Amino acid sequence: MARQQTSGVASDQVTMSDQTADVVAAVQRDGYAIIEDAFPDDLADELRDDLDRLEHELGVVPSDNDFEGTKTLRIYNLLAHHELYRQIPVWSSVLPVVEGVLDPGCLISSLSSIVICPGETAQPIHSDDILIPLPKPHPPLVCNTMWAITDFTEQNGATRLVPGSHLKPNPTYGGDYPTVPAEMRKGSVLVWDGALWHSGGANHSDERRYGIAMNYCAGYVRQQENQQLGLAPDLVRTFPARLQELVGYGVYRGLIGHIDKQRPADLLAEERLPSTMVWDQVGRG
Numbered sequence: 001m002a003r004q005q006t007s008g009v010a011s012d013q014v015t016m017s018d019q020t021a022d023v024v025a026a027v028q029r030d031g032y033a034i035i036e037d038a039f040p041d042d043l044a045d046e047l048r049d050d051l052d053r054l055e056h057e058l059g060v061v062p063s064d065n066d067f068e069g070t071k072t073l074r075i076y077n078l079l080a081h082h083e084l085y086r087q088i089p090v091w092s093s094v095l096p097v098v099e100g101v102l103d104p105g106c107l108i109s110s111l112s113s114i115v116i117c118p119g120e121t122a123q124p125i126h127s128d129d130i131l132i133p134l135p136k137p138h139p140p141l142v143c144n145t146m147w148a149i150t151d152f153t154e155q156n157g158a159t160r161l162v163p164g165s166h167l168k169p170n171p172t173y174g175g176d177y178p179t180v181p182a183e184m185r186k187g188s189v190l191v192w193d194g195a196l197w198h199s200g201g202a203n204h205s206d207e208r209r210y211g212i213a214m215n216y217c218a219g220y221v222r223q224q225e226n227q228q229l230g231l232a233p234d235l236v237r238t239f240p241a242r243l244q245e246l247v248g249y250g251v252y253r254g255l256i257g258h259i260d261k262q263r264p265a266d267l268l269a270e271e272r273l274p275s276t277m278v279w280d281q282v283g284r285g
C-alpha cells in the first residue's frame with residue numbers, strides 16, 4: 001500500500017468505501033476489528049528504529065505502576081519528536097474508519113509508543129473511556145488504534161480483548177475476564193471502540209512487542225494529551241491542514257473550539273477571515 005495521507009478539511013458528511021464500512025460495522029458489532037496490511041513493512045521498520053533512537057536519546061525507562069507496566073517502555077506525544085509520526089494520525093486506510101466510528105470532527109487524543117518487553121505481566125483489564133462519567137452503553141466517545149510495528153502474538157503480549165464488552169457497563173478494573181489475543185502481523189492495525197474491555201498482554205517471549213497507540217476522541221471530548229500545549233504553535237504551523245484540525249485547531253460542527261469566532265487554524269496562519277461559525281449561518285434576526 002502506498003504511503004498516502006488524507007488531506008483537506010473534514011466535513012460533517014461521512015462517505016465510506018465498502019471496505020471501510022465493513023470495518024466500521026465490525027467495530028460497532030464486536031467492539032474491535034483488525035485491518036491487515038494497513039501499512040508497509042519498511043515503514044514499520046523505520047518507526048521501530050526511530051523508537052529505539054528516542055528510547056536512548058530520551059533515556060526512557062519503564063514506569064513503576066501496573067497500568068503503564070514495569071517492563072513496558074512508553075514514549076508520549078510522538079508528534080513533538082519527529083516528522084515520521086505525522087503520517088500516522090491521517091493514514092488513509094485507518095482514519096476513515098475512525099471517522100466512521102466517531103465522526104469526521106474527531107481529534108487526536110494521544111499518540112504514544114507501547115513497547116512490551118520480555119517478562120512483562122498482563123496489564124489490568126480496563127476500558128479507555130472508563131474515566132468519563134456517563135452511563136453505558138453510550139455512543140462511541142473514544143476510538144483507539146494499535147499499530148503493530150512488530151508481529152503481535154499471544155506469546156509476546158498481543159492486546160487482550162473482551163469481544164462485545166463495549167456494550168456493557170465498565171469492567172471492574174483489573175478483574176479476571178475471558179479474553180482473546182489480538183494476534184496480528186506487523187503492518188496491521190487494531191481498531192477498537194474506547195468502551196471495549198481490554199489490556200496489554202503478558203510477554204512470555206524473549207522479544208519486544210512494539211506497538212504505536214494512535215488514539216482518537218470525539219471532537220466534543222477533552223483530549224487525553226493536551227495537544228495545544230504539547231505541540232508548539234510553530235511546529236503545528238508546518239503541519240498539513242487535516243493534521244492541524246486533528247490536533248485541535250479546527251472547530252467542531254462550526255462552533256466548539258473557536259477563538260473570537262475564528263478557527264484556531266486561521267489564527268495560526270495569522271489570517272483573520274470572515275466568521276464561519278454556525279451562528280452566522282443559521283439565519284439572522
Ligand SMILES: O=C(O)CCC(=O)C(=O)O
Pocket residue numbers: 067068114123128146157158159160198199200201211
Ligand atoms: O499495549 C497494549 O496492547 C494495550 C495498552 C493499553 O490498553 C493501555 O495502555 O491503555
